[in-house]
Amino acid sequence: MENFRKVRTSEEEMPLPFPDLPSDVVEMRVKEGSKIRNLMNFAMAQMELKGRRQIVFSGCGRAVTKTITCVEIMKRKLGGLHQVTKVRYKTVLEVWENQDPPPDGPAQNLTVHKNVPSICILLSRDPLDPNQTGYQPPEPQHEAGEDTSGSSTKGLKRPLPPPCEELLPKKLQVQVSDSPRGSGTTAGQLDH
Secondary structure (H helix, E strand, C coil), X not given: CCCEEEEEEEECCCXXXXXXXXXXXXXXXXXCCCCHHHHHHHHHHHHHHCCCCEEEEEEEHHHHHHHHHHHHHHHHHHCCCEEEEEEEEEEEEEEEEECCCCCCCCCCEEEXXXXXXXXXXXXXXXXXXXCCCCEECCCCCCCCCCCCXXXXXXXXXXXXXXXXXXXXXXXXXXXXXXXXXXXXXXXEEEEC
């Protein structure tokens, strides 16, 4: 493969794996090089300004983690979203061109079909069927002024505790052994 270079990549087009979606549902196709800020600005505008009830995030291969990140950001910012996640495989077609073709013939191309993992995540303001595979209910909402120090606030930032005397750096005594029997003498103090 050292004499070949990739000249083209194309993904197999697949319908969304969610039945009964409205025809105008927004699908956010996340790519490996997509900027999360750009994706989130567009998705948030669709949900908040245009009043959309549902949005789908999809990504495949190395974009799967970025897709999940976008969904988690959206859920934290908007709150109250129902989620259905579907995982599947998508076929990606790669065309490779020979960089060192034989002198008496045309350049040779190599076509590779790869099955890569793909994820589709539906977020909805409206309740979804909780019995379908991949369903996640909305996280509970917290009222303003409510104590959020409980275990149900995972992912929220908490204030740091005040510094304690015991946690401040201390000076240590270091013993250096200069004889094989292990008797040591104090060599000095080190800060850590």
